Amino acid sequence: MAVKGLGQLDKEYDGSKLRVGIIHARWNRVIIDALVDGAIKRMLSLGVKEENIIVETVPGSYELPYGSKRFIDAQKKKGEPLDVVIPIGVLIKGSTMHFEYISDSTTHALMNLQDKVHIPVIFGLLTCLTEEQALARAGIDEAHSMHNHGEDWGAAAVEMATKFGP
Numbered sequence: 001m002a003v004k005g006l007g008q009l010d011k012e013y014d015g016s017k018l019r020v021g022i023i024h025a026r027w028n029r030v031i032i033d034a035l036v037d038g039a040i041k042r043m044l045s046l047g048v049k050e051e052n053i054i055v056e057t058v059p060g061s062y063e064l065p066y067g068s069k070r071f072i073d074a075q076k077k078k079g080e081p082l083d084v085v086i087p088i089g090v091l092i093k094g095s096t097m098h099f100e101y102i103s104d105s106t107t108h109a110l111m112n113l114q115d116k117v118h119i120p121v122i123f124g125l126l127t128c129l130t131e132e133q134a135l136a137r138a139g140i141d142e143a144h145s146m147h148n149h150g151e152d153w154g155a156a157a158v159e160m161a162t163k164f165g166p
């Protein structure tokens with residue numbers, strides 16, 4: 001068994017009663033779309049109904065924490081509360097420290113959001129040093145060398161919402 005890599009689900013979860021929010025940044029859109037598609041595909045395979053997957057977008061990864069909070073609040077106000085949210089962003093290192101500051105602050109903000117919203121917030125932020133790394137983790141590099149991490153996030157969302165739901 002591979003030492004590093006994908007943690008398999010510990011059992012088959014039934015996502016048929018879940019309402020899942022995906023909120024994604026619009027930077028690096030080709031990679032984002034592959035990750036979102038992977039998450040949706042995996043959740044459908046675990047029984048989540050297509051009409052119960054609500055997708056929202058924000059300009060960039062830095063907006064994911066605040067956007068997620070407002071997204072969760074809005075769904076609650078509509079009487080369609082989310083059971084779990086998957087923020088998705090792709091940060092690719094540029095020539096400045098911008099990448100480090102957004103990666104670190106957004107990661108902490110998403111982690112801490114869970115204590116405010118009381119639903120799982122899945123960590124869907126790719127923090128990559130090169131575009132090639134990001135393409136590989138979305139499963140769309142030339143060699144298709146890695147699986148699509150969006151699928152992992154979809155599976156984690158169903159497990160966390162099912163196992164630790166209200």
Ligand SMILES: O=Nc1c(NC[C@H](O)[C@H](O)[C@H](O)CO)[nH]c(=O)[nH]c1=O
Pocket residue numbers: 025026027028059060061062063089090091092093098099102
């Ligand atoms: O800079 N690179 C990136 C980025 N910058 C924009 C930032 O998230 C935010 O939207 C703006 O600063 C406005 O607040 N956002 C990303 O998702 N990926 C990047 O690689």
